[in-house]
Amino acid sequence: MGITQTLLRSxxxxxxxxxxxxxxxxxxxxxxxxxxxxRARIVEVHREVDVPGHPPVATITLQPTSTWRGHRAxxxxxLGVEVHGARRTTRVFSVSSHEAGPGExxxxxxxxxxxxxxxxxxxxxxxxxxxxxxxxxxxxxTLPAHVPDHVVFISGGSGITPLMSMLRTxxxxxxxxxxxxxxxxxxxxxxxxxxxxxxxxxxxxxVDVHLLHPELGDPALSPAWLERLxxxxxxxxxxxxxxxxxIEAVRKTYAAPGGEEASDALNIEYFKPPTVSNGAAEGQxxxxxxxxxxxxxxxxxxxxxEAAGLSPEFGCRMGICFSCTAxxxxxxVTNVLTGETSSLPDEGVRICVSAPQGDCSLDL
Amino acid sequence: MSDKIxxxxxxxxxxxxxxDAIRQRVVADLGEADxxxxxxxxxxxxxxxAAGRALFYLPPAWPLAVASLSISKILDxxxxxxxxxxxxxxxxxxxxxxxxxxxxxxxxxxxxxxHGHNYIHHTYxxxxxxxxxxxxxxxxxxxxxxxHPYYLGNPLYAFLLMVFFEWGVALHDLExxxxxxxxxxxxxxxxxxxxxxxxxxxxxFKDYVAFPALTGPLFPLTFAGNATANLIRNIWTFxxxxxxxxxxxxxxxxxxxxxxxxxxxxRGHWYYRQLLGSANITGSKLFHVMSGNLxxxxxxxxxxxxxxxxxxxxAEEVREICERYGLQxxxxxxxxxxxxxxxxIFKMSLPPKGTKIPGLSVLTGGRQSTPAADAA
Numbered sequence: 044m045g046i047t048q049t050l051l052r053s054x055x056x057x058x059x060x061x062x063x064x065x066x067x068x069x070x071x072x073x074x075x076x077x078x079x080x081x082r083a084r085i086v087e088v089h090r091e092v093d094v095p096g097h098p099p100v101a102t103i104t105l106q107p108t109s110t111w112r113g114h115r116a117x118x119x120x121x122l123g124v125e126v127h128g129a130r131r132t133t134r135v136f137s138v139s140s141h142e143a144g145p146g147e148x149x150x151x152x153x154x155x156x157x158x159x160x161x162x163x164x165x166x167x168x169x170x171x172x173x174x175x176x177x178x179x180x181x182x183x184x185t186l187p188a189h190v191p192d193h194v195v196f197i198s199g200g201s202g203i204t205p206l207m208s209m210l211r212t213x214x215x216x217x218x219x220x221x222x223x224x225x226x227x228x229x230x231x232x233x234x235x236x237x238x239x240x241x242x243x244x245x246x247x248x249x250v251d252v253h254l255l256h257p258e259l260g261d262p263a264l265s266p267a268w269l270e271r272l273x274x275x276x277x278x279x280x281x282x283x284x285x286x287x288x289x290i291e292a293v294r295k296t297y298a299a300p301g302g303e304e305a306s307d308a309l310n311i312e313y314f315k316p317p318t319v320s321n322g323a324a325e326g327q328x329x330x331x332x333x334x335x336x337x338x339x340x341x342x343x344x345x346x347x348x349e350a351a352g353l354s355p356e357f358g359c360r361m362g363i364c365f366s367c368t369a370x371x372x373x374x375x376v377t378n379v380l381t382g383e384t385s386s387l388p389d390e391g392v393r394i395c396v397s398a399p400q401g402d403c404s405l406d407l
Numbered sequence: 408m409s410d411k412i413x414x415x416x417x418x419x420x421x422x423x424x425x426x427d428a429i430r431q432r433v434v435a436d437l438g439e440a441d442x443x444x445x446x447x448x449x450x451x452x453x454x455x456x457a458a459g460r461a462l463f464y465l466p467p468a469w470p471l472a473v474a475s476l477s478i479s480k481i482l483d484x485x486x487x488x489x490x491x492x493x494x495x496x497x498x499x500x501x502x503x504x505x506x507x508x509x510x511x512x513x514x515x516x517x518x519x520x521x522h523g524h525n526y527i528h529h530t531y532x533x534x535x536x537x538x539x540x541x542x543x544x545x546x547x548x549x550x551x552x553x554x555h556p557y558y559l560g561n562p563l564y565a566f567l568l569m570v571f572f573e574w575g576v577a578l579h580d581l582e583x584x585x586x587x588x589x590x591x592x593x594x595x596x597x598x599x600x601x602x603x604x605x606x607x608x609x610x611x612f613k614d615y616v617a618f619p620a621l622t623g624p625l626f627p628l629t630f631a632g633n634a635t636a637n638l639i640r641n642i643w644t645f646x647x648x649x650x651x652x653x654x655x656x657x658x659x660x661x662x663x664x665x666x667x668x669x670x671x672x673x674r675g676h677w678y679y680r681q682l683l684g685s686a687n688i689t690g691s692k693l694f695h696v697m698s699g700n701l702x703x704x705x706x707x708x709x710x711x712x713x714x715x716x717x718x719x720x721x722a723e724e725v726r727e728i729c730e731r732y733g734l735q736x737x738x739x740x741x742x743x744x745x746x747x748x749x750x751x752i753f754k755m756s757l758p759p760k761g762t763k764i765p766g767l768s769v770l771t772g773g774r775q776s777t778p779a780a781d782a783a
Contacts, residue, residue, distance in 0.1 A: 059617055061609045062510035067503055071453055123500070129442040131500035358526030361677070363711050365494040365506050366526050381431050391497055391507060 048109060051078035074174045075108055081177040083107040085169050086148060091235040098155040100201075100235050101166040102139060106148045107177060113144040114180030116212035117205040117282065117312075121389075122151070123176035126164050131176065133389060134161040137204040137284075138180060141211035152204045152235065184284065184312040186212060191280045192220035195273055197264070197293055199227040199285025205312065206284055207236055214247065221249040223273050227264075227289060230256055264292045266300070277306040284312045326402035331372060333407065343379060344369075344394035348407055355394065355407050362396035369394050374403030414679065414732060416667065423675025425728050426709060429721055433713050441714045442499055448486050448696070449504075455479035459636070463622050463629040476636035478697075481643055483512040485699025486715065492521055495714045513640075514577035516606040519599060523580045529711050533652075533659045533684030540652065541659060543568065543575065544584035547755040549659045554758045561756030565649075572641035577603050643697075650688050650744035651704030653751055656737045658683040681708035682729065686737035687722070688744050695719065705736065 050056060056065050056078075069076040075084060083105040091100040114120070116138075123133035139152040155166035169175075186209050194213075196206040203226055213222060224243075228234050234254060244252040253272070255261040262268045269276050276297075283293040290313040297305040305311075328347050329336045337351045345367055348355050358366030362380050368391045375386040376397040384400065385392070394405070414422060459476030462468040488511030490496070496504040503509075510517045523539065531537035535551050542548040546565055547558040568575045580599055585591040614637065619629040660680055665672040672680070688694075688702040695702050700715035706722050707715065729736040739747070 055617075058609065058612055061613055062512060062606075063503075067449075068453055068457075070503075071450055125442075125499075125501075128439040129437075129499060133500070358522070359530040361530070361674075363529055364521075364525040365497070365712070366522065368494070368497070368507055380427070381434055383434065387500075390500070391505070393494075 045109075048078065075106075077108040077110045079110060081108055081110050081179060083111070083175050083177050085165075085171055085173045085175065087171060088166070088169055090166075091152060092233065092237075094232045097233065098157055099166055100152065100154045102150050102152045103165055103169070104148055104150050105175070105177075107146060109146045111146055111177070112179050113147060114138050114142060114149060115185040116142045116209040117185040118180040118182045118208075119205070120151070120180050121178035122161065122165075124161050124164050124169070124173075126160055132160045132387060133176070134159070137208065139204040139207050139211075141208060141215045142186075152201075152207070154201055182312070184282065184310060186282075190216070190218055190220065193223075193273075193279050194220070195223045195225070195276060195279050195281040197225045197227075197281065197283040197285070197289075199289035200229075202283075202285030202289070202312075202314065203235065204284075206282060209282060210243065210250070214243065217248075219248065221251070222247075223251045223253075223279075225253045225255065225264075225272075227255050227257065227285070229258060231259075264289070264296055266296050269296055278308055280308050280310075282310045285314070287313050289313075326374075326399075328399055328402075329404045330407040331404055339399050339401070339403065341398060344371075344376070344392070344397050344399060344403070344405060347399070348394065348405070353407055357395055360395045362393050365393060367394045368392065370406040371397075372404045372406055375400045376403060412664075412676070412679070413734070414675075416673070418732065419673055419675035419679060421675070422728070422732055423673065423678050426678045426725075427674075429724055430710055430713065433710070433717050433721065437498060437714065441496075441716065442501075444716050445487070445491075445496055445499075445504060445714070448482060452479050452482040452487060455482065460618060463618070463625060463632055466625060466628060469628060469632060473632045473635045473639070476633065477639040477643075480512055480636055480640040481697055484640060484644060485647070485701065486696055487699075488512070488517075489699050489701070490715045492517055493525060494712045497712075512610070514573045514603070514607050514610055515580070516577075516602045519580040519602060520576065525711070529708070532681055532708060533657070534665065534680075535659055535661055537662065539579070539582070543579060544582065545575075546752065548653050548751060549755070550759065551659060551661070552755075554755075554762055558756050561752050565752045569642055569645040570638065572645045573637065577607065646741075646745060647688070647698045647701050649748045650741065651686055651701050651707075652684070654686045654737060654739070654744045654747035655751065656735060656747075657686050660684070678709055679734070681705075682725075682734060682736075684708065686739075686744060688741050689738060690741060694741075705738075 051065055051069070060068055065078045066080045069078060070080075070082075074082060085103055086106050087104040089102045089104070091102055093099045119135050119137045121133050121135050123131045125131045136151040136153055138149050140148075140150040143149050153162050153165060156162045184205060190213065196209065198206045206224070210222065210224060224240070226234075231237075231254070234240075237254075240252050240254065243250050257263045273279055277299065281297065283290060290311050293309065293311065294305045297309040299306070326339045327336055328339045328344070328351075330348060330351065330353055333353060335351045335353060337347060340347055340350065342350070345355060345357055345360070355369065356366055358364035362378075371388075371390050371392045373388055375384055376392055376399050377384045379396050379398050394407075412419075455475045456479035459472050459474075459479055462472035462475060465472075488509065491504050491509045492506050492511070494506040497506050506521070528538055528540045533541065535541060535549065542552060545568060547554065547561055580603070581596050582591050586593060586596070614633040615630055618633060619626045622629040658680075665676060665680060667673050667676065682705055685704040685708040687705050688698065690698075690702055695718075700718045701707060703715070703718035703722055706718040706725060709725065710721065713721070726736050
């Protein structure tokens, strides 16, 4: 850490810039200057695949501020963009590049989700030079410091990104063990990183790459098939990432015959499909901090929380004082005053005037 | 229903619907222009702050330094702090402009202030016994507040509150008057007081120790300059706020008056109370910015969470609606509203006609309560 950074993070500077904090001043001079916050400049936007009729996929190279603490292979980052200069929207993306240290550039690889504000903006509109907001790298779906001699990677769809980061890290670390890399995709045209994977398969040391397309007749994941490929796979450290159905299949495959629990060797991460609003008082409202769940009654979140026995802070109960603002982590809410609906994750909502539609999760 | 209410329940409902319609139209239209505006105000504020702090190194520029720092503090408190903490910019998703995270350059910790202001004052606006902003627990500012000889000091209290306004706002949340009356325990204040002490310590250190010390031998000048900037900000904010709530013609309410047949206040009546409980100040665009658009106190009370830069455009519609319903829209120049407030502060210091206090005639200039006056 340079002397400037040490100074900027000192209590003396904190006292002088109180109550706003030093970053609120630095960002005005140069958006890439920060003492605590993390931001990044987009350096490059590279189209991976572009199948007509399908959303394009791109790899974005990010140069983070010096406050970035680096990442371990398999971690993800929350990335926020201000689309059209106003509302900042934040989404989670896996890092696709190999592990890297503080302040070093890294990449994310993502598909432009047709309904996704952030991914569409990043893939289709963002230009080199654009500034985005970041969290530090997060997540425990990572490679251990000491990698076992044999590892299995199983991914589906865009679940390939964290595993690609792991594979690239192993290549860089000149891992001498064996890697079995399985990936399930809709069709060969949808395959991202195809060339690199082919290179690795050809020239890499001990890497077994299997790109599978069950829709075209390739075998689906099953204990018998995997046993043939990797004898004794239940005891081989495995990392799996992908959509919920694939993860379900992996779990079943890794459970001992007749048992329920998947083997301890299995590490998983899966993407939850976004909850779709159905405009009705159905589904579950979950209050994640207290671990309380209740069927959605259609009333405001404040009323539902109180009915569930919680006592969240509140004030005016009519949407003017913001005392009751809480973070909605998932789901769609309707503002009962304006009829406005919002589905953004990790969004502050006034629970006294917000009624959930369908499933909803609140940090209460 | 009270005789203060000039609208029928049906009219009140329609009135409320018209207000809701304004609100929805503006909320649906929020976007880049609003974001750019507040960011520019923040930039200007930081610029004035940096310039002010820097100019203290140049002794002949002292008045300029004070002016620059005063402008910075006024912008920070009014157009940025007050409005951001109302949640006006929460929709942007920017942590630097978020009501849950913003802290402002004044003695009152934002969390306490938001409770006393956004919740208590904005929910119970001008309801006697509920809204602690009616006289701030110190002043008699409404005829319906019972008179007490203590209030003879009304003008003095108002003057002191103006000079020490940021301290007054910080202490407001301790509800000292309620502790004195035995309605509140000192125990309830312990955590609050600790937070206030922490914030005051930081503010005092910054303005009265650290920045003066950084100017070395100019310490006394910088110290005095920072104190002056804080004072100017105090006087300005006090005056803007008092003109928004206490000029002649502003109505107060009692809990009984606001209830409809069901015992609750209708949405239309809530808007009605906000309208009649506030007053505007006319002025230039710059004046509105420097007052945090609280010169549009009426619109602010009707729509406290809509970005303040929208109040001027909303004001025209609100006025037109008021005319149609025959409702008073209290507005006037800064001079007129200030005069009106000052007059009230003096008038309210004296006992109402007919108050029976032996020997009071000396203080009331010969007015004397008599049994006949009581009967009348």
